[in-house]
Amino acid sequence: MNQTDSVQEQVKSYYGKWLKRSEDLQTNVTCSLTRRPSSKTVCEAMTLIHPEVSQRYFGCGLVVPESLEGCHVLDLGSGSGRDCFILSKLVGPRGRVTGVDMTDEQIQLARRYVTYHQEKFGYKEANTEFVQGYIEKLGEAGIPYNSFDLLVSNCVICLCPDKKAVLEEAYRILKEGGELYFSDMYASEPLDEELKKDVVLWGEGLAGALYWKDLINLVKAVGFSTPYLVTASHIKIQKAEILKQTGDVQYASGTYRFFKLPAVKSERKSLVTYKGTVTDHQQELHFDSAHVFKKDKAVEVDGELAMVLKTSRFASHFDIQIIEEEKESLKDGYQQYCHLNPFLLADKLGSSIQKCSKAQKGSLCENQEEEEKKNTMVEG
Numbered sequence: 001m002n003q004t005d006s007v008q009e010q011v012k013s014y015y016g017k018w019l020k021r022s023e024d025l026q027t028n029v030t031c032s033l034t035r036r037p038s039s040k041t042v043c044e045a046m047t048l049i050h051p052e053v054s055q056r057y058f059g060c061g062l063v064v065p066e067s068l069e070g071c072h073v074l075d076l077g078s079g080s081g082r083d084c085f086i087l088s089k090l091v092g093p094r095g096r097v098t099g100v101d102m103t104d105e106q107i108q109l110a111r112r113y114v115t116y117h118q119e120k121f122g123y124k125e126a127n128t129e130f131v132q133g134y135i136e137k138l139g140e141a142g143i144p145y146n147s148f149d150l151l152v153s154n155c156v157i158c159l160c161p162d163k164k165a166v167l168e169e170a171y172r173i174l175k176e177g178g179e180l181y182f183s184d185m186y187a188s189e190p191l192d193e194e195l196k197k198d199v200v201l202w203g204e205g206l207a208g209a210l211y212w213k214d215l216i217n218l219v220k221a222v223g224f225s226t227p228y229l230v231t232a233s234h235i236k237i238q239k240a241e242i243l244k245q246t247g248d249v250q251y252a253s254g255t256y257r258f259f260k261l262p263a264v265k266s267e268r269k270s271l272v273t274y275k276g277t278v279t280d281h282q283q284e285l286h287f288d289s290a291h292v293f294k295k296d297k298a299v300e301v302d303g304e305l306a307m308v309l310k311t312s313r314f315a316s317h318f319d320i321q322i323i324e325e326e327k328e329s330l331k332d333g334y335q336q337y338c339h340l341n342p343f344l345l346a347d348k349l350g351s352s353i354q355k356c357s358k359a360q361k362g363s364l365c366e367n368q369e370e371e372e373k374k375n376t377m378v379e380g
């Protein structure tokens with residue numbers, strides 16, 4: 001058995017046999033997701049999810065972006081299916097959601113609740129299916145290439161030894177203009193090889209978390225657009241013995257979004273005006289931590305973001321006027337990407353949570369107004 005296979009077998013046991021509920025995790029990841037306002041529709045969908053499915057939620061963020069009606073969505077490492085069922089409600093009966101997971105117990109559990117959610121949402125036919133397979137080998141699992149509008153993933157890529165294989169496969173599966181929107185755990189520095197030998201640390205995502213700057217480089221190398229950082233929170237490790245092992249390394253959860261752009265790019269700086277047409281986002285659209293587009297307000301964006309808006313499912317929601325040829329960026333290295341650092345954003349949002357109480361978990365929807373206020377620190 002090679003190293004990748006043995007890590008995957010350990011992770012399968014961790015999620016299939018050992019962990020029974022979100023609270024069994026050794027970090028606060030499942031409750032470090034309260035920094036982004038979610039729409040009324042998302043909150044309503046969350047309340048409709050079967051309790052057994054929610055109890056076995058092990059994600060580290062909310063992977064529900066905007067403008068989902070009719071979309072074909074694939075969830076990489078779908079677990080008990082919680083995010084898939086929320087997305088099933090949001091894509092509506094004309095959309096489709098597929099969850100892929102390698103762990104038999106997770107797939108069986110998710111499949112048991114397909115009809116329950118179909119009936120709950122009042123759909124004639126189920127729009128959700130679960131496929132057992134490895135996200136590094138989606139083709140082998142029978143997932144067709146160039147076929148999805150959106151890929152999501154929630155705290156899974158940190159469990160995969162070969163992240164490049166995952167991102168390359170994700171790129172192939174997406175249609176042109178498609179998006180990968182995912183939450184994951186990141187490390188503040190490259191990890192020591194010693195850390196990568198521990199079974200529990202792998203299961204918790206701490207041994208496989210990417211140094212955040214490596215994500216940026218990997219994403220660009222695979223061919224995606226520059227990543228946009230949507231939100232971030234600090235992760236607290238609860239157990240003293242794990243803290244001892246991880247030493248000075250800090251962890252944060254971060255939600256990034258990036259896009260598969262056309263091969264022949266014509267990136268021009270543009271003036272974009274949001275039309276206020278995305279469901280639940282009539283007044284403004286929070287695209288990422290640096291761009292909030294207000295209805296009817298023209299905003300200048302760089303050539304790449306203009307291209308993202310023009311070629312993705314957001315195209316019909318914007319008026320886009322080219323201003324000029326994109327000039328070469330003078331920024332480089334860290335300076336170019338420091339706005340993508342999840343640790344800085346988590347500091348700014350002041351989001352570290354010491355203990356995961358039931359009330360904190362619920363606050364994602366309950367403290368909506370407060371969340372909205374905190375998130376207005378950025379201007380589009």
Ligand SMILES: C[S@@+](CC[C@H](N)C(=O)[O-])C[C@H]1O[C@@H](n2cnc3c(N)ncnc32)[C@H](O)[C@@H]1O
Binds near residue numbers: 011059083136156
């Ligand atoms: C932390 S859990 C998250 C599950 C789900 N996304 C959620 O939010 O509850 C990680 C899941 O990813 C799955 N997984 C890990 N590595 C995988 C891989 N290489 N291919 C497919 N599934 C994988 C595990 O089986 C597990 O169900």
